[in-house]
Amino acid sequence: MEQRKIITTSERGLQEESLPFRLYQKAKKFGVWNPTDIDFSQDVEHWAILPEEKKGEILRLISQFQAGEEAVTLDLLPLIMAIAKEGRLEEEMYLTTFLFEEAKHTEFFRLVLNAIGEKGDLSVHHTDTYKKIFYEILPETMNRLMTDQSPEAIAEASTVYNMFVEGVLAESGYYSFYRSLEAGGLMPGLLKGVGLLKRDESRHIGYGTFLLQRLICEHPHLYDQVSNRMNELLPLAFMLNREGFKGQEVNSSGATLEDSMQFTQKQFNARMEVLSRAKGRKIEEIYKLSESEVGVI
Numbered sequence: 001m002e003q004r005k006i007i008t009t010s011e012r013g014l015q016e017e018s019l020p021f022r023l024y025q026k027a028k029k030f031g032v033w034n035p036t037d038i039d040f041s042q043d044v045e046h047w048a049i050l051p052e053e054k055k056g057e058i059l060r061l062i063s064q065f066q067a068g069e070e071a072v073t074l075d076l077l078p079l080i081m082a083i084a085k086e087g088r089l090e091e092e093m094y095l096t097t098f099l100f101e102e103a104k105h106t107e108f109f110r111l112v113l114n115a116i117g118e119k120g121d122l123s124v125h126h127t128d129t130y131k132k133i134f135y136e137i138l139p140e141t142m143n144r145l146m147t148d149q150s151p152e153a154i155a156e157a158s159t160v161y162n163m164f165v166e167g168v169l170a171e172s173g174y175y176s177f178y179r180s181l182e183a184g185g186l187m188p189g190l191l192k193g194v195g196l197l198k199r200d201e202s203r204h205i206g207y208g209t210f211l212l213q214r215l216i217c218e219h220p221h222l223y224d225q226v227s228n229r230m231n232e233l234l235p236l237a238f239m240l241n242r243e244g245f246k247g248q249e250v251n252s253s254g255a256t257l258e259d260s261m262q263f264t265q266k267q268f269n270a271r272m273e274v275l276s277r278a279k280g281r282k283i284e285e286i287y288k289l290s291e292s293e294v295g296v297i
């Protein structure tokens with residue numbers, strides 16, 4: 001029988017300077033905001049007088065985020081298990097905060113919906129492309145880790161979850177929230193929560209960036225796998241944007257489809273650029289990466 005090796009009583013101790021441990025420290029400080037502390041009273045007032053078309057756009061965004069946060073909450077566990085099985089203690093310690101934060105994000109959007117009285121079935125806002133990503137690709141990719149914990153499977157999971165869903169889709173979604181609400185000072189409770197969860201997400205994406213850089217450094221052939229997968233997924237992000245505009249070029253907030261497409265492409269390029277830096281890096285350098293180098297705010 002294989003015997004456990006205890007890490008924290010060995011000379012190694014905890015790698016307090018490593019990026020995952022620093023992210024863990026950051027999460028204990030910034031990831032503890034409480035969705036129930038947010039005041040939605042003004043949001044309720046605004047919701048009652050917003051034009052129907054604008055309400056429809058915001059509700060579509062909220063319902064996609066609500067389902068997305070639920071999906072990432074339910075689907076993360078196999079990755080945590082795979083990392084724990086490899087004995088990567090600092091990474092697992094960080095991941096305990098990751099799952100907690102996703103649960104809070106799920107709670108947050110439900111609180112918004114409850115406050116504004118939208119309690120019906122919102123799955124009508126889940127378009128075919130949305131369903132393809134969140135009902136199929138994400139759960140299938142993450143559940144694969146229950147039986148296959150190869151570096152290829154872990155890299156695939158992090159590509160879909162951290163780089164694409166969090167790093168491209170969610171970032172594009174925050175942009176849409178700000179673009180339609182910020183200038184008019186609308187729905188301040190909703191925007192406050194979005195700002196807080198955007199900060200949490202920057203750590204999630206930062207961890208994913210670290211994980212993929214580590215995997216690429218340990219197994220250089222994975223760079224092509226990750227890069228090919230990202231290129232396969234990108235058209236789905238464009239299609240989601242297009243479906244959100246319902247055949248129009250400009251929405252009720254004056255935002256253009258062209259601008260959304262450009263923002264999505266910019267996010268995609270930023271992820272790919274950071275990952276490409278993993279090639280030729282030494283493993284010690286990856287553990288020493290700064291928070292800003294992986295985009296943590």
Ligand SMILES: [Fe+2]
Nearest residue numbers: 069101102105
């Ligand atoms: Fe989240």
Ligand SMILES: [Fe+2]
Nearest residue numbers: 102166201204
């Ligand atoms: Fe996340």
